[in-house]
Amino acid sequence: MDITDIVVQEFVEVDADERLGKVRSLFESKNPKGIIVMEDGEYAGVIGESELVKSRIEHDTKASVLMKSAPRIDERENIREVARLLTEGDVRIAPVYAGEKLVGIITTDAILNAVLDNLDVLDVEQVYSGDPLTITDQSRIGQAINRLREHGVSRLPVTDGNGKLTGVLTTHDIVDFVVRDQNRQEKGDRSGDIDRMLDLPVYNLTTSPVLTTTPSESVKDAVKRMLENDIAGLIVTPDDAETVLGVMTKTDIMRALTFTEESQMDVQITNVDLIDTISRGEITDSITQVVDKYKQMDVHHAHVRFHEHKEKLRGTPLIQCQIRLRTSHGQVAGSGEGYGADHAFHVALDKLERNVLEMKGINADEKYRGQLLRKLGEL
Structure with missing residues (x-):
């Protein structure tokens, strides 16, 4: 199609x-x-x-x-x-x-x-990003802004002191508050000073109740809910909706659409313009070398994301790199920072290998991949 x-x-x-x-x-x-x-x-x-x-x-x-x-x-x-x-x-x-x-x-x-009906072969469990960044409802708005900026994400699940999900904080929530604050200041009301805003507890801006999904829900139903509510992501929780398992965004679903049946590992790079002294081929080869050490694990898809910070060292920017693999044993990721994409990538690669070693008890899931690819082949 x-x-x-x-x-x-x-x-x-x-x-x-x-x-x-x-x-x-x-x-x-x-x-x-x-x-x-x-x-x-x-x-x-x-x-x-x-x-x-x-x-x-x-x-x-x-x-x-x-x-x-x-x-x-x-x-x-x-x-x-x-x-x-x-x-x-x-x-x-x-x-x-x-x-x-x-x-x-x-x-x-x-x-x-356009592809909504084809997403009924996927469950949220097969798409969402685990190990999410969260923030407590008593944290300060300034801390939340730094976390959003540093990790290049647009939403943070908000939890109470016991780890229970209480809401979600997005960049849109923060911008909306800042714009209203700025408008008050332009009218002469100094009560909304930016410094005071940064010290406010997160719960002041939290959206609650938060729209959630569970690992067993079909991606079709979850995406339909996102489209109907004009939001970019859902918080993934167990059936009791009290703790946070991860986040599923529209980008996660878009990434799933790119899976291929080629024998070579499918590697996708976000913000590819940031790679300088390292090439796409070297990135693929390095990940393949890690994977090849563990013959029992097949990698269906690899996503490498680079994010540039403002900090520099002798002109070289501080880069954050996250590598996420979708494998026959489930999802596994590694992240790290370094000056330049090459350094950041290898720090993340070392963390990825350590995390691969820790994977236990996750069954292979070739069936869903075949179903998805057959469906997408009709497009």
């Missing part, structure tokens, strides 16, 4: 030199699914809703400051390849072209709606 029938027309074009104040105004008045940024008549990048909402950059700043690079998509491209391109680019929208003509955009939601 190609994407011809799911191209979205609700988008606007802006020039790279356009003021963000005008861009925000267009977004509010036209309610587009995304914004395409042009420079000298050529495609330059995209601005998604999340980037626009999160940004507190001054209105007079140029749109080019906020835009993200996203791949040009051919209108006849295969839907699975588009899912891979969006996931690797860490974007939710991309422009769609017929030759040299811009005909629309493709979005994560459009893809998930």
Whole structure:
């Protein structure tokens, strides 16, 4: 299945030199699914809703400051390849072209709606990301912001002192509060000072009750709930919904769409532009060498995610790397930080190998993979 029938027309074009104040105004008045940024008549990048909402950059700043690079998509491209391109680019929208003509955009939601019926072969257990970052309801907002920024995530499950799930805190919750606070200050009310906001307990901004899912729920039903409630993720809990097992996001589902039946391990890299002194081939070979030490474990899919921090050492940025494997023995991950992608990757690889050694008692699950691939083969 190609994407011809799911191209979205609700988008606007802006020039790279356009003021963000005008861009925000267009977004509010036209309610587009995304914004395409042009420079000298050529495609330059995209601005998604999340980037626009999160940004507190001054209105007079140029749109080019906020835009993200996203791949040009051919209108006849295969839907699975588009899912891979969006996931690797860490974007939710991309422009769609017929030759040299811009005909629309493709979005994560459009893809998930198109494949929804095919997701009934998957359970949440087979897709979600475990070992989640959490924060307690008594932690400070400043701590939550740092955790969100440092780990490049958009949501944190919130727990009480006993580890019981009490809600969720998202970047949208924080931005919404900051914007309202800023508006009060502009009107002369200094009671909403930013420093005071950062010291507030997390429970002040927590969304509760939180929408959850369980490992046994079908991905189809879980995604349908996300789309209906216009949210990007669900907290994964046991049936009692009291503790946190993990998080399932739309990106996790998009990643599942990229699985292949090739004999070579399928490796996907998010923020691939950050790799400098290490190549994609070297990353694949290094992971393969670790996996080959444990012949009883087959790896179906590997996801490597790089995230750049602002800190630098002699010009080299501090990079966080997370490696997550989906294997015949379940999911296993390793993460680490280092100056430069090469250093960060090898720190994460060492942690991954230690975690592989600790895996116990998880049964192989080839059946679901075959079902999914047969379903996706029909697309």
